[in-house]
Amino acid sequence: MRKPRHTVLFFILLGLTAVIIFCTVTNGHNWGDDFAGYILQAKSITQLDPRGFIDANSFTVKNSSYAFGPIAYPWGFPALLAPFYAVFGMNIVGLKLLGVISFLIFIIFIWLGFRKYHSPVWLFCLVCLFALNPTLLSFTDQILSDFPFLLLSTVSVLLTGRLIIEKRNIISPIWDYILLGAIIAGAFFIRTNGFLLLISLAITQFIALILKLKQSDKHPSRRQDFLKYLSINLIPYISFFCIVLTWEAIFPQGGTSHLSALNAVSLEVIRNNLNYYINMPAEFFKGVPNYHVFYFASIPVAIAGVVKRYRLDYHIVIYIILTFTLYIFWPLLQGIRFLFPILPFYFSFVITGLEIFQGGQTNTEQKLRRWICLVPVIIVFAYFAINSTGNAYANMMRHRESFTGPYTASAQSMFSFIKSNTEKETTIVFFKPRLMRMMTDRKSIMLRRKDELSRGDYLCLYLLAPARDQVSLDTIQSLSDEKTAFLIYENSEFKIYKLTFNKIPFMNRQGMHQ
Structure with missing residues (x-):
């Protein structure tokens, strides 16, 4: 039976987690293009025009150099995001609340759902692994x-x-x-x-x-x-x-x-993915010195937990195997976030393995074994807490400002110029086309080759990014020499060119500033 103090400690921990998240969330976002697609889908739901989103994004995907994603992601997450968009509009901090709330409710279900497996002390340890984890807490700053x-x-x-x-x-x-x-x-x-x-x-x-x-x-x-x-x-x-x-x-x-991605499956992909995802859970311990050691040490302990519980928890083992197998065959690598769904169960098995080891024939032996199990766990918690609170404090000291991404002053100035100085129906070539459309309400495509640029009216070049999803600076110089690209705007991070393939040359340079 769980004493009231255990519940009190849990809610204190939950409150602490909420405060850390509040201080961790920035007023920006990274350059990922997926979040823009989600927001645009949520916006179309609030406007009762999902078909409008399909048509607009179909133009973007089909006219880009390659299909960088599906025309529409599953509508579940945008549907959950839509009420937040209806209330907060394009306020990026408000839109992050969906992820924050989901994570906090998840922590509650860890406490409620795993009580039958663990003693109060070890259940609290399991909750702490997630509630204080800097890797997980950092993901609350993304709209995914x-x-x-x-x-x-x-x-x-x-x-x-x-x-x-x-x-x-x-x-x-x-x-x-x-x-x-x-x-x-x-x-x-x-x-x-x-x-x-x-x-x-x-x-x-x-x-x-x-x-x-x-x-x-x-x-x-x-x-x-x-x-x-x-x-x-x-x-x-x-x-x-x-x-x-x-x-x-x-x-x-x-x-x-992304089911079409399965066409790229090969033995080499399977072999590389197997190695990748076997090692990837170590990222869960990131911030702890020699964190790979902690992860690999947890594997035999988890196996002991599985052996102890598989007769009544074979449904968990089945889900872990299915999920892991899917990503072994999945050509697209997305880091530890793909493994989030199996981590609660993996670490529950780890905790069970530790509980098995702490048994002994005498009280002295039991206490010794218990502390042998608890000490490394406490070390992990200490580093988790130090890193999480340190990240939160640093974020507050810089007033939640992001130093990279689409919400910096340079990026916002560039988007503002495009909205004010381009025609509504023009097409902007940009390495994150859904983001450009979200920010400027202009059609946008992603092009990587010179011979494709005639599809666009303007080219926005990000100066700090590798040229993987945009043309190179040499290509821009070649276009300038050919009088088919004219610089009309630049700042420390961006240059915007007017493209004039088979069009009347655009001779004036506007809005130039450093």
Whole structure:
């Protein structure tokens, strides 16, 4: 039984986490283009014009040098973001609240959902691993789908175990299964790999059914219950597909996944990805000296935890294996954020392994073993807290200002010039086209080759970026010599050129300043 002081300590920790996040959030964003796509989709929902977004982004993707993403991401995250856009508009700090709230609710579910696995002290340790983690807290400063998906996937896996394996109801069997299907559908709407939750559910039910059949061989009188058992277990799928079909009827589709990327799968990709994702969880300990040592030391401890719990937690093992397998075959690497959904369960197994080790035959041995387990965990917490609070303090000292990205003074000046000095229907060539459209309400495309530049009317060059998704400076010089590109604006980070392929040359330079 958990004493009230444990709950009090948890809420103190939750409050501390909220304060750190409040001080960590900046008034800007990095150069990632995905967040702009999400905001534009959310905006189209508030304007009741999702089809308008599809048409505009289709122009961007199809006219760029390569398809840098789907025409539309799954509509779940934009739908969650839409109320925040309706209230805060383009206020970037206000829009980050969705990720912040999702992360804090996730912390609450760690506390509530893993209580059956761990003693109060070790449960608190598990919560601290996430609530104070500087890597996770830094992600609250981005507008991405990671934390809403992490929340729903965690709840889905926990609920699967409770309903299918433990057979413990929340409301009633029917409503619980409807709820489970709805939560999985919500995760699927946010990311298409949420479908793995449905596959995990199916495999879990199949294993549970096999175990039930073995039990029924000993108790033939129970065979008549199987039809009822099967009918009830179909409810989550009915719930899932009914919601999905309704959702598909409401929102237009535009290639809402990266499934075409699977065409690039090869043995080399699989081998590289396997090595990449085996080592990637070490980033969770980033900020701790020799953090790779802590990660690799946790692996055998986690295995011990799996051995201890697999008979009742095989649904968790199934989900971890499915998720890891997907990303081994997935050519697009996205860092540790792809592994966020399995980290709560991995570290729960680690905690279980530590709890196993702390046992002993005498009180003295038990205390010694317990401190052997706790000391490295406390060291990790200390570095997590120092790094997280240090990052928050540094952010407040610079008044939340970002030194790079689209919200710096130089970037905002460039966007303002484009809005004031270009025609509404012009096309701007820029290395982050969705971001350009979000900031200026101009059509924008990303071009990498000289022979493609005739598709645009203006070229905005970012001087601090590598030329991967924009033309090189040598190409610009060549265009200037050919009198097909005329510099009309520049500052310390950007240059804007008027392109005149088969057009009347634009001879005046406006708005020039250093």
